[in-house]
Amino acid sequence: MNAMSSINWSDDRVEQLKSLWTEGLSASQIARALGGVTRNAVIGKVHRLGLAGRASPSRAERPRVSMSPKVPSIRTHQPPAPVVEEDPLTLADGNFATVLTISDRMCRWPIGDPSASEFHFCGRSPKSGSPYCEAHARKAYQPQQQHRHKDKGRMAS
Ligand SMILES: [Zn+2]
Numbered sequence: 001m002n003a004m005s006s007i008n009w010s011d012d013r014v015e016q017l018k019s020l021w022t023e024g025l026s027a028s029q030i031a032r033a034l035g036g037v038t039r040n041a042v043i044g045k046v047h048r049l050g051l052a053g054r055a056s057p058s059r060a061e062r063p064r065v066s067m068s069p070k071v072p073s074i075r076t077h078q079p080p081a082p083v084v085e086e087d088p089l090t091l092a093d094g095n096f097a098t099v100l101t102i103s104d105r106m107c108r109w110p111i112g113d114p115s116a117s118e119f120h121f122c123g124r125s126p127k128s129g130s131p132y133c134e135a136h137a138r139k140a141y142q143p144q145q146q147h148r149h150k151d152k153g154r155m156a157s
Contacts, residue, residue: 008036009045017042021051097123107133109140 009017013034020030027046028039046052097106098120107122108131124133132140 014045014049017045018049018051021046096120107131107136109133109136 016034017030020033025033027042031037031039031042034042096111097103102108102121102123105125107124107126109122110119111122112119122133122136124136126132127134127137130137130140
């Protein structure tokens with residue numbers, strides 16, 4: 001078996017590669033010296049080791065471009081663990097509206113810790129056009145008061 005893909009870069013070989021590279025050998029010369037590796041493998045390894053910029057010393061001061069991608073911080077707008085004063089509606093069977101019993105005709109305001117067994121939903125009949133009942137709809141939209149007046153006639157040109 002002579003798997004091309006499994007190149008064993010042992011520490012010894014890496015050291016050898018480094019010294020040969022700094023001595024100025026070409027990638028193919030190094031590949032031959034090390035044996036069992038291709039020229040491309042040597043080039044790849046040299047790049048991964050950050051040895052690529054040997055060239056002439058005067059040109060060594062290339063600006064190091066950091067390629068680390070900026071991860072956009074995703075801010076989810078989640079209401080901070082809602083604390084509800086209103087008594088939750090009790091369903092006919094004596095239970096609250098849960099993940100299983102919640103329907104479109106119930107207020108979906110979460111009550112309690114979602115990971116706890118007593119977690120349930122408000123369950124009151126919702127305000128029209130809202131997933132929440134009157135009281136909770138007011139709560140839900142309290143933090144953002146930007147759109148007090150919706151400009152209905154305004155369309156993107
Ligand atoms: Zn509610």
